[in-house]
Amino acid sequence: MRTLTSRGGVAWRRRVVFVLVFALLIAVPIVAGALGQPFYIRLFTRIMILGLAAISLDLLLGYGGMVSLGHAAFVGVGAYSVGILAYHADNGGRLFGLFGGSDAAWIVWPVAVAVGGFAAFVVGLVSLRTRGFSFIMITLAFAQMIYYFFVSWQTYGGDDGLQMMSRNRPIADFTNVQFYWLVLVCLLLATLLVDRVIGSRFGMVLRGARQNDRRMRAIGVPVYRYRLAAFTLAGAIAAFSGVLLANSETFVSPATMSWLRSAELIVMVVMGGMGTVHGGIIGAAVYSLLELILGNYTEHWQIIFGPFFILVVLFARRGFLSLVLGESREG
Amino acid sequence: MALFYLEQALNGLQFGVLLFLMAAGLTLVFGIMNLINLAHGSLYMLGAYFAATMLTATGSMLLALLAATLATALCGWLLEVVLFGRLYRRDHLDQVLCTFGVILFLNELVRIIWGPVALPMDLPPVLAGSVRLVGDFTYPTFRLVIIAVGLVVAAMMFVLITRTRLGMRIRAGAADRAMVAALGVDIRSLYSYVFALGAALAGLAGYMAGPILAVQVGMGDSVLVLALVVIVIGGIGSVRGALVAALLVGLVDTFGRVLLPAALADMGIYTVMAAVLFVRPDGLFAARG
Numbered sequence A: 001m002r003t004l005t006s007r008g009g010v011a012w013r014r015r016v017v018f019v020l021v022f023a024l025l026i027a028v029p030i031v032a033g034a035l036g037q038p039f040y041i042r043l044f045t046r047i048m049i050l051g052l053a054a055i056s057l058d059l060l061l062g063y064g065g066m067v068s069l070g071h072a073a074f075v076g077v078g079a080y081s082v083g084i085l086a087y088h089a090d091n092g093g094r095l096f097g098l099f100g101g102s103d104a105a106w107i108v109w110p111v112a113v114a115v116g117g118f119a120a121f122v123v124g125l126v127s128l129r130t131r132g133f134s135f136i137m138i139t140l141a142f143a144q145m146i147y148y149f150f151v152s153w154q155t156y157g158g159d160d161g162l163q164m165m166s167r168n169r170p171i172a173d174f175t176n177v178q179f180y181w182l183v184l185v186c187l188l189l190a191t192l193l194v195d196r197v198i199g200s201r202f203g204m205v206l207r208g209a210r211q212n213d214r215r216m217r218a219i220g221v222p223v224y225r226y227r228l229a230a231f232t233l234a235g236a237i238a239a240f241s242g243v244l245l246a247n248s249e250t251f252v253s254p255a256t257m258s259w260l261r262s263a264e265l266i267v268m269v270v271m272g273g274m275g276t277v278h279g280g281i282i283g284a285a286v287y288s289l290l291e292l293i294l295g296n297y298t299e300h301w302q303i304i305f306g307p308f309f310i311l312v313v314l315f316a317r318r319g320f321l322s323l324v325l326g327e328s329r330e331g
Numbered sequence B: 001m002a003l004f005y006l007e008q009a010l011n012g013l014q015f016g017v018l019l020f021l022m023a024a025g026l027t028l029v030f031g032i033m034n035l036i037n038l039a040h041g042s043l044y045m046l047g048a049y050f051a052a053t054m055l056t057a058t059g060s061m062l063l064a065l066l067a068a069t070l071a072t073a074l075c076g077w078l079l080e081v082v083l084f085g086r087l088y089r090r091d092h093l094d095q096v097l098c099t100f101g102v103i104l105f106l107n108e109l110v111r112i113i114w115g116p117v118a119l120p121m122d123l124p125p126v127l128a129g130s131v132r133l134v135g136d137f138t139y140p141t142f143r144l145v146i147i148a149v150g151l152v153v154a155a156m157m158f159v160l161i162t163r164t165r166l167g168m169r170i171r172a173g174a175a176d177r178a179m180v181a182a183l184g185v186d187i188r189s190l191y192s193y194v195f196a197l198g199a200a201l202a203g204l205a206g207y208m209a210g211p212i213l214a215v216q217v218g219m220g221d222s223v224l225v226l227a228l229v230v231i232v233i234g235g236i237g238s239v240r241g242a243l244v245a246a247l248l249v250g251l252v253d254t255f256g257r258v259l260l261p262a263a264l265a266d267m268g269i270y271t272v273m274a275a276v277l278f279v280r281p282d283g284l285f286a287a288r289g
Helices: A002-007 A009-035 A039-063 A072-091 A105-127 A132-151 A176-199 A201-211 A213-219 A223-249 A259-272 A279-297 A302-315 A321-325 B002-033 B040-058 B061-082 B092-114 B141-163 B165-175 B177-182 B187-209 B219-234 B239-259 B268-279
Strands: B130-134 B137-140
Touching: A009 A039, A009 A176, A009 A279, A039 A176, A039 A201, A039 A223, A039 A259, A039 A279, A072 A105, A072 A132, A072 A223, A072 A259, A105 A132, A105 A223, A105 B268, A132 A259, A132 B092, A132 B219, A132 B268, A176 A201, A176 A223, A201 A213, A201 A223, A213 A223, A259 A279, A259 A302, A259 B092, A259 B219, A279 A302, A302 B092, B002 B040, B002 B130, B002 B137, B002 B141, B002 B165, B002 B187, B002 B219, B002 B239, B040 B061, B040 B092, B040 B187, B040 B219, B061 B187, B092 B219, B130 B141, B137 B141, B141 B165, B141 B187, B141 B239, B165 B177, B165 B187, B177 B187, B187 B219, B219 B239, B219 B268, B239 B268
Parallel strands: none
Antiparallel strands: B130 B137
16 A cells, blocks of 8 residues: 555645745735735635645545545535524524524534534435445535525525624634734644544544555445545535635625535645645645636736647646646555 | 425426536546546536636527537546546555645636626526416526436436446446456546546536526635535445435425525535445445446
């Protein structure tokens, strides 16, 4: 197995990239402050939040070999959990006549993550029975179900989305810079968590099942249950990125979970390099910066990005990181 | 009350045949070339734009029909030769990604050429009115035309696939590609024909949807998902399955909207799909056993 090389040069270079990525992220507010360009703080806050969602998707895509075309739905579930609870905290009333609202982070955030994880568990329960094309389609179908559910839920704004009064307590009065640091800490912790999971026995089973499903079964490993656990964990982390997104924009909208968003997340993971954990951050940064740079030349930036991305997939499948790392851990 | 259900049934049927036109091409392309083409919705969009442009220029629905089908078939053929031909041997993830890139490109191209505002597509007086069906019950002429055209195309597809040499090759290609190629069939050009055929059907769907829905950028993205649902329910590669599933989805969606509360209406067909996949992972009419 390829993991033997993790003791060699690849692991070392990987660690260098990891440190570099976070060193750059630490430098952003300092440089932006010095240059008087607060815009970059907002931009990189968004990049980190997208990166967090991409990392959770990489757990499925790069390590588990599960091509989920509905991952943005779980981001949306996390964001809506925050939005709906904040709505009831501001306006009174109860969700389903049962649950009162709250805008306290230590209540809302764990609830949102749990709801996201539970949604992923249910979706995974059904869709993981299938593989290949059917799996792609059934995750897409579930994501569309969740999408339309929120589009047609008029109480919470429907198509127009839901505006929040403020961020959750106790970070309601955070400046953008303070919020940036908070997101950075969250991202670092989540990255370390995913890295630990990948390196654990659990991660080994997941990767083994990706490489040879039948052999893992023959050994006696309940592959389905491992995949379901990974799917649930990825959904919970995606929901957490949704929590941060809702707090960042104080606005939630069904547009967050359209299937095109799910496809964009896959694009980010692939551009950053599948099966590299922090590749998700790099992919999100490359995507957002390309959007910004190309968008400066023309509002029709996607006409350049589309073909460019096709070329990346056709000829540099392992992502930009592979140029630095030599080869991906998952080969 | 019975008339209300009749009207909804006709609406569902009309929606269903539009979905069939989309799904037929998609299912053939997947069944034979093993390609997930997310950009199929963009071909539908192109068809609608070609039709709207030609209709505005000449005022002729017939010329608009020719523009929608032939120009879209040409675009599909071009895409197949330039890009999709390289994707047949790639895995599903690469196909999803590349065809997603094509969606971004085509959406933006359309926005540059035709602008961001939706195009009008006004029907000529002959088609714009309604027809009296039973008693006082009237139904828009154009929607009846859609149903008729859809059913005729379905019948033609059936004849093409079961009665002609091309159809025989298509079925053989879906069953065992390597063997068909070994028997001397030019598989490359067969692929191009099938792709162009699928594109023409998508263009036809766009042409007929144009006057009912808005002709605008991104109009294909939501229809694509519905067409994918149809081919998954019907069984990938099966045109017969696509017809049955398209009508099922059209009826479930239409009746769901009038009978179910709003929050559940849009979820109806996805629930049906999840249920079908759960019970029969290969769809209702699995073409490849």
